[in-house]
Amino acid sequence: xxxxxxxxxxxxxxxxxxxxxxxxxxxxxxxxxxxxxxxxxxxxxxxxxxxxxxxxxxxxxxxxxxxxxxxxxxxxxxxxxxxxxxxxxxxxxxxxxxxxxxxxxxxxxxxxxxxxxxxxxxxxxxxxxxxxxxxxxxxxxxxxxxxxxxxxxxxxxxxxxxxxxxxxxxxxxxxxxxxxxxxxxxxxxxxxxxxxxxxxxxxxxxxxxxxxxxxxxxxxxxxxxxxxxxxxxxxxxxxxxxxxxxxxxxxxxxxxxxxxxxxxxxxxxxxxxxxxxxxxxxxxxxxxxxxxxxxxxxxxxxxxxxxxxxxxxxxxxxxxxxxxxxxxxxxxxxxxxxxxxxxxxxxxxxxxxxxxxxxxxxxxxxxxxxxxxxxxxxxxxxxxxxxxxxxxxxxxxxxxxxxxxxxxxxxxxxxxxxxxxxxxxxxxxxxxxxxxxxxxxxxxxxxxxxxxxxxxxxxxxxxxxxxxxxxxxxxxxxxxxxxxxxxxxx
Amino acid sequence: xxxxxxxxxxxxxxxxxxxxxxxxxxxxxxxxxxxxxxxxxxxxxxxxxxxxxxxxxxxxxxxxxxxxxxxxxxxxxxxxxxxxxxxxxxxxxxxxxxxxxxxxxxxxxxxxxxxxxxxxxxxxxxxxxxxxxxxxxxxxxxxxxxxxxxxxxxxxxxxxxxxxxxxxxxxxxxxxxxxxxxxxxxxxxxxxxxxxxxxxxxxxxxxxxxxxxxxxxxxxxxxxxxxxxxxxxxxxxxxxxxxxxxxxxxxxxxxxxxxxxxxxxxxxxxxxxxxxxxxxxxxxxxxxxxxxxxxxxxxxxxxxxxxxxxxxxxxxxxxxxxxxxxxxxxxxxxxxxxxxxxxxxxxxxxxxxxxxxxxxxxxxxxxxxxxxxxxxxxxxxxxxxxxxxxxxxxxxxxxxxxxxxxxxxxxxxxxxxxxxxxxxxxxxxxxxxxxxxxxxxxxxxxxxxxxxxxxxx
Numbered sequence: 029x030x031x032x033x034x035x036x037x038x039x040x041x042x043x044x045x046x047x048x049x050x051x052x053x054x055x056x057x058x059x060x061x062x063x064x065x066x067x068x069x070x071x072x073x074x075x076x077x078x079x080x081x082x083x084x085x086x087x088x089x090x091x092x093x094x095x096x097x098x099x100x101x102x103x104x105x106x107x108x109x110x111x112x113x114x115x116x117x118x119x120x121x122x123x124x125x126x127x128x129x130x131x132x133x134x135x136x137x138x139x140x141x142x143x144x145x146x147x148x149x150x151x152x153x154x155x156x157x158x159x160x161x162x163x164x165x166x167x168x169x170x171x172x173x174x175x176x177x178x179x180x181x182x183x184x185x186x187x188x189x190x191x192x193x194x195x196x197x198x199x200x201x202x203x204x205x206x207x208x209x210x211x212x213x214x215x216x217x218x219x220x221x222x223x224x225x226x227x228x229x230x231x232x233x234x235x236x237x238x239x240x241x242x243x244x245x246x247x248x249x250x251x252x253x254x255x256x257x258x259x260x261x262x263x264x265x266x267x268x269x270x271x272x273x274x275x276x277x278x279x280x281x282x283x284x285x286x287x288x289x290x291x292x293x294x295x296x297x298x299x300x301x302x303x304x305x306x307x308x309x310x311x312x313x314x315x316x317x318x319x320x321x322x323x324x325x326x327x328x329x330x331x332x333x334x335x336x337x338x339x340x341x342x343x344x345x346x347x348x349x350x351x352x353x354x355x356x357x358x359x360x361x362x363x364x365x366x367x368x369x370x371x372x373x374x375x376x377x378x379x380x381x382x383x384x385x386x387x388x389x390x391x392x393x394x395x396x397x398x399x400x401x402x403x404x405x406x407x408x409x410x411x412x413x414x415x416x417x418x419x420x421x422x423x424x425x426x427x428x429x430x431x432x433x434x435x436x437x438x439x440x441x442x443x444x445x446x447x448x449x450x451x452x453x454x455x456x457x458x459x460x461x462x463x464x465x466x467x468x469x470x471x472x473x474x475x476x477x478x479x480x481x482x483x484x485x486x487x488x489x490x491x492x493x494x495x496x497x498x499x500x501x502x503x504x505x506x507x508x509x510x511x512x513x514x515x516x517x518x
Numbered sequence: 519x520x521x522x523x524x525x526x527x528x529x530x531x532x533x534x535x536x537x538x539x540x541x542x543x544x545x546x547x548x549x550x551x552x553x554x555x556x557x558x559x560x561x562x563x564x565x566x567x568x569x570x571x572x573x574x575x576x577x578x579x580x581x582x583x584x585x586x587x588x589x590x591x592x593x594x595x596x597x598x599x600x601x602x603x604x605x606x607x608x609x610x611x612x613x614x615x616x617x618x619x620x621x622x623x624x625x626x627x628x629x630x631x632x633x634x635x636x637x638x639x640x641x642x643x644x645x646x647x648x649x650x651x652x653x654x655x656x657x658x659x660x661x662x663x664x665x666x667x668x669x670x671x672x673x674x675x676x677x678x679x680x681x682x683x684x685x686x687x688x689x690x691x692x693x694x695x696x697x698x699x700x701x702x703x704x705x706x707x708x709x710x711x712x713x714x715x716x717x718x719x720x721x722x723x724x725x726x727x728x729x730x731x732x733x734x735x736x737x738x739x740x741x742x743x744x745x746x747x748x749x750x751x752x753x754x755x756x757x758x759x760x761x762x763x764x765x766x767x768x769x770x771x772x773x774x775x776x777x778x779x780x781x782x783x784x785x786x787x788x789x790x791x792x793x794x795x796x797x798x799x800x801x802x803x804x805x806x807x808x809x810x811x812x813x814x815x816x817x818x819x820x821x822x823x824x825x826x827x828x829x830x831x832x833x834x835x836x837x838x839x840x841x842x843x844x845x846x847x848x849x850x851x852x853x854x855x856x857x858x859x860x861x862x863x864x865x866x867x868x869x870x871x872x873x874x875x876x877x878x879x880x881x882x883x884x885x886x887x888x889x890x891x892x893x894x895x896x897x898x899x900x901x902x903x904x905x906x907x908x909x910x911x912x913x914x915x916x917x918x919x920x921x922x923x924x925x926x927x928x929x930x931x932x933x934x935x936x937x938x939x940x941x942x943x944x945x946x947x948x949x950x951x952x953x954x955x956x957x958x959x960x961x962x963x964x965x966x967x968x969x970x971x972x973x974x975x
């Protein structure tokens with residue numbers, strides 16, 4: 029169960045470091061930093077693979093530096109396979125796996141797993157679902173037994189579903205008080221034509237044990253699943269463990285894939301911003317100022333994936349990226365500004381995100397839009413492009429340092445049907461991206477999206493109208509939101 | 519590098535008996551102290567071409583100057599601005615731009631600055647860290663801009679989070695005397711009062727070699743690293759002034775205190791019940807950590823089973839130790855579900871406390887807690903930065919980097935009787951602070967949220 033804690037009870041004041049290139053004139057340098065020595069090569073471990081007779085794929089990345097193993101079962105169906113009015117079904121199904129099997133109660137599953145020093149986690153993203161455990165190698169065989177039990181023999185009991193639904197609704201109520209969450213929640217429908225993967229206050233109550241049972245039987249199938257092992261384990265041992273624990277998983281003929289194709293709002297590429305939507309959240313401590321654009325032509329399997337990824341990094345991937353430089357470093361308007369792309373196989377969901385004090389919401393919106401235009405219209409010089417590529421490849425390498433991060437990266441490639449060996453070509457693919465490819469991607473895809481601002485509207489109303497003259501500004505109160513209605517209002 | 523000692527099972531037998539209990543190899547650290555007082559802890563590991571650097575300073579938000587609540591953290595941000603030899607944000611040029619990263623964090627008791635970089639940049643970063651220890655400069659424009667960033671951080675982490683102020687109140691109301699009663703993020707009005715002169719004074723008072731520990735973990739040659747450290751840090755003079763230390767002690771509590779606090783946009787009531795705990799290097803800490811796991815980790819924990827799973831009155835219920843050098847807090851917290859009330863949460867949390875005090879813990883719970891603690895240690899030390907953090911926390915909380923290698927034995931030695939003893943020792947009804955945190959519109963008589971910390975400008 030992916031337990032997103034509904035309350036963060038520990039505030040670590042990470043001083044989210046620093047960044048950027050504001051050149052101080054008149055700076056007298058008195059000592060030059062010692063230069064770097066010759067770089068060494070980083071090697072990404074190879075992925076070894078074996079297919080079992082029931083169609084299940086076993087993938088292993090062996091690394092013995094720590095006595096630890098992560099096992100992740102990846103199922104190639106996630107929230108995209110659930111109907112809009114059952115939003116949250118994929119996630120509830122994944123959560124329900126650990127809430128009881130034919131022979132173990134929910135409490136026994138937690139008790140057995142935690143006794144091994146680990147925990148069992150499950151959840152669903154847009155493209156896939158997963159169940160995973162991380163334990164020391166001496167505990168692996170027992171952990172595999174529990175993992176297989178929850179995947180193969182879930183009980184899906186009514187009382188467990190009732191409790192989980194009530195917990196999910198409570199968490200949603202909590203999240204719907206936070207400006208950034210609300211912006212993303214609304215954008216999933218308004219800008220991307222999807223639905224919130226975590227569900228809505230109306231979809232969650234409608235989900236029944238029959239829905240969960242159906243989702244499980246249609247989508248949790250051995251031929252479409254991959255068991256990824258990372259850490260202190262060999263392929264032979266992994267295969268033997270899987271044979272023992274998952275050998276009884278019978279291949280079931282593939283059901284028709286019901287994956288939904290995104291139908292995001294049509295972009296009006298003549299304007300930088302097509303629509304402005306404000307969600308009013310009175311007394312909110314800050315405003316979320318986000319921009320969303322559906323990338324209808326560029327998906328994870330597209331040849332433009334790497335230019336899009338590098339372009340996003342220049343714009344908003346990291347401390348020294350343009351959005352953070354302009355909004356935080358130069359102007360002190362936010363604790364952090366960034367951008368991201370939520371990948372689907374055939375398209376992408378692009379978003380920029382910033383939180384700022386309510387009085388500067390409109391200014392931040394204007395700064396964000398200016399940076400989108402600049403990326404689409406102006407060349408990225410190599411003295412900016414090379415460092416930003418290094419940021420991207422450095423982050424990529426660090427993600428692979430833990431067994432969890434490595435398993436997630438391998439699982440992600442499988443979920444898109446991409447060869448796991450792309451792990452080893454990622455760095456060279458990033459480095460091959462040119463400035464012209466980025467500009468081409470940005471000018472064709474990043475303009476004409478939606479500005480969504482969530483905050484105390486009365487504070488920034490006049491300034492917003494002034495900075496975006498002639499634009500219609502649609503306003504909905506947070507308490508009136510209903511994503512199941514065409515106008516998003518209750 | 520010392521290889522992790524693991525008795526791997528022979529062949530492919532799946533017999534559990536063939537697998538020995540996991541062994542966690544000690545970190546083979548080297549320690550030395552320069553003539554100017556800088557302590558240096560290093561751990562060579564050439565398995566990947568990266569290196570983690572942590573510069574740990576023995577100054578935290580408990581050292582905020584009077585009327586400058588939040589200053590140590592604001593200062594931490596300024597450390598990324600200009601020095602005599604580096605322009606603002608140059609740390610990013612030397613780390614992020616070459617595939618590394620950097621950050622810093624401010625705690626009640628200490629401040630750390632750290633980076634992970636490709637190892638061919640190690641000399642460059644040793645130079646840079648020494649430079650900002652010795653040669654920080656700051657101008658008015660950079661200072662004001664960064665102060666605005668910190669104020670946005672306050673709004674983001676405290677004001678725009680439904681339970682942001684709850685966390686502030688837990689710490690503020692748990693202490694009456696010790697400067698721990700001021701939180702690290704501080705208040706907007708005090709941040710607004712800070713000046714460039716404050717920055718210069720704070721730097722010269724606390725940022726000096728005899729108040730710091732340099733930790734380097736990863737791919738380096740020990741002799742070469744020692745030479746770089748001598749060259750760049752060794753030339754920094756040790757000031758003749760003494761370093762001011764906090765001498766206040768928090769008096770023992772003699773009666774219960776109760777508070778009702780409110781904030782806007784709070785979806786469900788929350789409750790905190792806090793007690794004063796021991797110093798971070800106290801011998802009772804391992805037994806308290808075991809209790810923390812039994813009460814609070816995972817769905818099999820006692821608090822989850824009782825408040826969340828069986829009674830359905832809470833979305834979340836936790837017990838945790840907030841470690842602080844001069845004495846931390848032991849905190850029970852719960853956030854209500856739709857069916858919960860603060861009164862029900864308080865009663866249920868107290869019932870679980872009484873259970874463990876009177877009934878103790880089972881042998882299986884004890885073993886589970888130890889397994890969880892050992893897995894945590896292994897998981898958190900998978901990379902150079904994780905190992906550097908472990909060493910740094912040993913320095914911060916146990917005043918000895920070698921404590922990084924004795925934690926597991928300390929946990930293994932904890933008995934059920936130890937757990938019951940510490941749960942009786944630190945928890946009494948007349949020493950608790952109870953906080954109810956409610957939505958502002960549900961309790962109009964209470965003070966508006968944030969008034970204590972300035973609210974919005």
